[in-house]
Amino acid sequence: MKRTFAYLLLIVLLVCGKQAYNLLVSKEVVRSNHTGALSDIADEVVAIPLQDSEKYSIKEAKYIRQEGNNLFLISNETLYRFNRKGEFICRVTHPDDIRVAGYVVNPANQQLIVLGNTDDIFYYSFNGDLLTRKKLKCDLPENRHMLSISMHNNRILTTEEYIQGDTAAGQTATIEKQIVEYDSSFHKLQSHTIRPVDLERSACPIGCLTPEVAVEPGSGTVYAYAPYCQPGNLLRDTVYIKQKRQSQALKDLAGGNALPLLPIRMGSRFWVSTYYDTEDDSRNYTFCYDTQKERCWQVKDGLKDNFYQTGKVRRMYPIDPYCHSYCFSKSGEELKNTFPLQAQEENLVLFIVKLKV
16 A cells, blocks of 8 residues: 555656656746847848839838749739849739739739729739629628638638627627638638637737738648737747647637637747837837747847848748748838948838748
8 A cells, every 4th residue: 555655656746747847948948039130030031122113113012922933012002023033024903993902822823813992803914914803792791801811722711800790780799700711713612710729818819900811831720810919928828839739730729610810920940920010119029939949039129130231120921821931121221231222212122031940
């Protein structure tokens, strides 16, 4: 009896000791660095100076996408095409016809599927020829609003806001966010509720901002991403999600038929979250978590560009839903040393950040 009790006591001590050791190691290893550089997370940064055409001047760029030797971007609600050297090819859309809210590249059909106006979908060739235009009014009723668009496995994926309840009839309205799957002709296939992952703490503010579609590398699991406005618990929550992923598939973290909403984008090695507020710099941050080396950077004013010496990178966005590469842009004073001609003419330079694997 005494021997059995001794064995049980030893097992309890070993289990408690292992848990204490793991806790100590995790606290010791995962440190949050408040300064960092692009070389901490990137193997390579490729600079693409954009050339002005005679008619169009690109002073801003967002929703940058690459396809073969093509580079697409939105500037002033207009979609443009460049090549990978930054040479101007064409203006795809005309601002009198459409104000571009988002788009996806369909490489199988060499098409650009563009969101614009209220419920219009435009299909363009890469050369800017309008192929077809359709209304989504029947498929997208008034109580549904499209928030973002992406493409994966030849399927269009959108995040949408669905308002349930008839307020005119005295019902309480509830808002549900979903990821909706369409085929390339925008015929609806299926939808999934977006549900924040349970992080086992109170007051988890996931989902305050517009969610975007992302895809986990390797498994191909679709999930939604929305950054925190206040990143105080971001490291804790990221480590928690990583630990949960060791025993559960990502698709199971939300439960039921729902897809998980995460505060980080999951790359093959680095998990990244960024927030940029043009009106309040104090809220901005860049968060990078190295899942291999258990290192973390949480930087308020951005990572230092130690490839081209253009200062801090305050805004950095993925150029694909798998988060293999990110992109940022610079213009003006920050380019005067490395790209003096671009700085003088106030032309934009895009920088493609290829993350370490």
